[in-house]
Amino acid sequence: MRMRRPELPEVFVGRDAVREGVLTASDLRGPRVRRLYRGVYCPTGVRVSHELRCRAAALTGEGALVLTGRSAAVVRGVELASASDPVEVIALPGCRVNRRPGLNVRRVAIDAGDHEPWETISIARPERMAFDVLSTGPLIRAVADGDRVLRAKLTTETRMASYLEGRHDHGIVRAREALALCDPRAESPPESELRVRMHFADLHPEPQLHIYADGEFVARVDFAFEEERLVVEYDGEWHGRRSALARDRVRQNALRKAGWQIHFVTKEMMVNPNAVIDEIYGAVLRARSARPRHL
Numbered sequence: 001m002r003m004r005r006p007e008l009p010e011v012f013v014g015r016d017a018v019r020e021g022v023l024t025a026s027d028l029r030g031p032r033v034r035r036l037y038r039g040v041y042c043p044t045g046v047r048v049s050h051e052l053r054c055r056a057a058a059l060t061g062e063g064a065l066v067l068t069g070r071s072a073a074v075v076r077g078v079e080l081a082s083a084s085d086p087v088e089v090i091a092l093p094g095c096r097v098n099r100r101p102g103l104n105v106r107r108v109a110i111d112a113g114d115h116e117p118w119e120t121i122s123i124a125r126p127e128r129m130a131f132d133v134l135s136t137g138p139l140i141r142a143v144a145d146g147d148r149v150l151r152a153k154l155t156t157e158t159r160m161a162s163y164l165e166g167r168h169d170h171g172i173v174r175a176r177e178a179l180a181l182c183d184p185r186a187e188s189p190p191e192s193e194l195r196v197r198m199h200f201a202d203l204h205p206e207p208q209l210h211i212y213a214d215g216e217f218v219a220r221v222d223f224a225f226e227e228e229r230l231v232v233e234y235d236g237e238w239h240g241r242r243s244a245l246a247r248d249r250v251r252q253n254a255l256r257k258a259g260w261q262i263h264f265v266t267k268e269m270m271v272n273p274n275a276v277i278d279e280i281y282g283a284v285l286r287a288r289s290a291r292p293r294h295l
Helices: 014-019 050-057 069-075 126-134 139-151 157-164 172-181 189-200 242-257 273-290
Strands: 033-037 040-043 065-067 087-091 103-106 115-118 121-124 206-213 216-225 230-235 261-266
Touching: 014 040, 033 050, 040 050, 050 065, 050 069, 050 087, 065 069, 069 087, 069 121, 069 126, 069 139, 121 126, 126 139, 126 157, 126 172, 139 172, 139 189, 157 172, 189 216, 189 230, 189 273, 206 242, 216 242, 230 273, 242 261, 261 273
Parallel strands: 065 121, 087 103, 230 261
Antiparallel strands: 033 040, 065 087, 115 121, 206 216, 216 230
């Protein structure tokens, strides 16, 4: 009777698997496994996620690493990076770390109290993690990712403001700018982007406003210009559910009956964000001119 091979873990060091007799050296070059980093593998059938890549990075033998930024956010439950994104790490001071494809190694100062043990390396604590999110990448993405970190309650605006106070790290100015624009009420990255673009166009609606009419709840809207009684809604992708579309039509009718105008922004429209902002600005002016003037 042929013996069944032991099952492989989701991520493993190749030389360990060979030493333990689970695989042969030739198996490491065959179809049964997939190499994630030099010397670190996963079974071919395993779905490769960013979190799996983070765990693989911890097995590279580079124990002087701190997982941080968007990679640390993924491990903490907020999906800010995809499987194809490099794993973000900081090399601890005084430690030599070999650069590897798929591993984004930064050599910056990090306080001992800013990280804690994770797997065989360390992971940045939430405030340090959020700092590295806010201080890297394009500003709009930094704000959108910061919104998601705050919405997940990994940290708070107050704790972040306190953490950033008095610091002089590289990127601190960007981090403070991004934090000032963050809002945990945002329900999606496109909403965050739209809010930031409106802010820079000097348009400041109230996000996630609850609208009432005659004491009765009507709807919660993405953005509301209260004085103009104009709602701006980001219209995400429908998933073929007629019931959802029907509910939305009832909601729209209720808003209009309560005296509110509605302006929609779609994913396709955001390909040209400048045009979107121009249209919103025009809608605000039209709504403002349509409001009755009190003598």
